[in-house]
Amino acid sequence: MAPVNRVFAAQLAGLPVFGPDGESIGKVRDVVAGLRLDQQPPRVLGLVVELATRRRVFVPMLRITSIEPNAVTLATGSVNMRQFHQRPNEVLVLGQLTDAHASLTDTGTRLTVLDAAMEPTRTRDWVLAKVAVRERGARLGLGRRRSSLQVLPWQDISGLGLTDLSGQPQGAGQLLMLFDTMRAVDIAATVRDLPVKRRHEVADSMDDERLADVLEELPEDDQKELLAHLSEERAADILEAMNPDDAADLLAELAPADKNRLLDLMEPEESEPLKRLLAYSRDTAGGLMTPEPVxxxxxxxxxxxxxxxxxxxxxxxxxxxxxxxxxxxxxxxxxxxxxxxxxxxxxxxxxxxxxxxxxxxxxxxxxxxxxxxxxxxxxxxxxxxxxxxxxxxxxxxxxxxxxxxxxxLPEDWRETGLHDVRNEETSRTS
Missing domain, CATH: 3.10.580.10 (CBS-domain)
Structure with a gap:
């Protein structure tokens, strides 16, 4: 991609999109970003492009080679022709962020979002780093001073994360609705960003099978923290629902008294395979294996x-x-x-x-x-x-x-963040 330092979403609206050989693909209609639960800038996933047939499709950022003042060029002339459908954890910058209400983090000053600027990072990602805002309530009538436009870092604005876009954080029920469309590994990455209280609320609201899937994708410290929050009876049920090799790995990290107490609470047909796995070192075939092949x-x-x-x-x-x-x-x-x-x-x-x-x-x-x-x-x-x-x-x-x-992989590979190593096209098509 050409070395562009900053691009405002409004500048992209209506720009023609061309393939590598100059063939016309369509026009940019919006920018898709993945919302976050913290205050870090959201990652820009790609563009919504309207084809000549009026069909709107998604084009990942990694497929874009250059963004110029008068055109966007793709690395390949082929695009996924499936109709674009917005996912619950995504936001359309022009369609939803523009005119959204927010506030200044330090002072609570009420703001209206006018535009958002995306900037490239060293990892080839693009993020919504800046937000163009104006103070709410200011009028433009005769004799009134027009409020000044400000371009602020994303971190200085409250109410534009994974929220209802009015500044109120999503409750556990809303998050569970969002999680219904996500893979367990992506839920785990989101759960890690939650405050401890909200993380516990989500865990309490999840059914055992879903929580077991998510627990398998968390780093060991987070696994132990969540397991400790649960009652011992439910913790035993969650371990029964996990893949045996993952459950055995988690039990091996617990204090012997806690491990034995949970094993005793489990059904014998569920605990016996785990006891066999725990007899082997974790870095052997016996410690790596699952006892439930076909x-x-x-x-x-x-x-x-x-x-x-x-x-x-x-x-x-x-x-x-x-x-x-x-x-x-x-x-x-x-x-x-x-x-x-x-x-x-x-x-x-x-x-x-x-x-x-x-x-x-x-x-x-x-x-x-x-x-x-x-x-x-x-x-x-x-x-x-x-x-x-x-x-x-x-x-x-x-x-x-x-x-x-x-x-x-390194022991902390889950903590470094799956989204940092997964490209946009994978995230949209997986």
Whole structure:
């Protein structure tokens, strides 16, 4: 993108948008920004562009190569033709921020927003860094002094964050409505920005399944803080709803007395797998694995296997592989026979037995395999999921690539903010 220091949203309205070869794409109709709960400048996600057909589409900022006084140029002539739909955590700068009421943080002076300016950052992001405002209530009649226009930093203005745009912070109920449209990882990032009291209100209002999903995406310190806020009975229910490997990681961080008390409150069928996982070091295959992979007996059909991996609640990585074992099929299983890759299942007749498609040549990990060995294993065999088999040839679990990455990244990777490493196009299309 050309080195532009500041662009006011009103300057963009109506500008023609061209592709890299000069072909006309449409005209800019608005600027889309992601609202925040704190006072930091919102990130500019992209532009709303109206095509010649009157359809309005979203163009991410990373697709824009230059913004000139008379035109906007894209890096590619192809655009996503889906109709633009605003998400609850987004604001249209021209359509919603303009004429919105706000106040000066230090003095409480009432203001009216006239425009907002976006500026580039060193990370190639654009943020709404400045706001053009005028004091509310001033009249322009004869003999009255017109209030002066001011351009102030976003941080100096109150009432324009993730609020009702009238200065009143959203209550827990409003936030939950917003969260209904968001992924758990994005909710976690938002929850981390909340004041402690509001964070607890949101946690109290969430159902167990949703809170479990969010808790899995929080840094360890935030996980422990939220878990400590909950009653012990509800904390045990949340741990039961979490993925077993994530629940075991969280329990391992607690004081032994707290860990044992929560395990005792859990249902035995839920706590026993966690106790097995806690027996392994966190940086081994046994500590990384989940005890709930897809396990079938050799006489199951391909159709049955496909039905299992179509389960929408099954994590994507676990859905890439079905493990074939002798009964019992609960981990630790009977004798491990082998695995079937989901692509192989797609090529087999539905009535065929999974035993005929088993890959018995793929080596299995031992529970004591260290993280470095697990990493080499996934890289060598290009896997998203791999079996963990004990010395008696029982399948005890499966390691997924996301858990490997989680342990390879710096410990504070969640705290640095997912939004800092995710580009605009991903955020809009995921």
């Amino acid at each position: 396990v079938l007996t050799p006489d199951a059909t391909v159709a049955e296997a496909l039905a299992h991996i179509r389960n929408p609640d099954l994590p994507a990585a676990l859905g890439t592989m079905v493990f074939v074992c002798r009964p019992p099929t609960e981990t630790p299983t009977g004798r491990y026979v082998g695995c079937v890759h989901f692509q192989r299942l797609l090529r087999e007749p539905p009535a065929e037995l999974v035993a005929s498609a088993v890959d018995s040549d793929l080596p299995a990990l031992r529970p004591t395999a260290p993280l470095a060995e697990v990493t080499r294993y996934f890289a060598a065999y290009n896997l998203a999921c791999g079996p963990v088999v004990d010395a008696q040839d029982h399948l005890v679990g499966a390691v997924t690539v996301d858990d490997v990455l989680d342990h390879l």
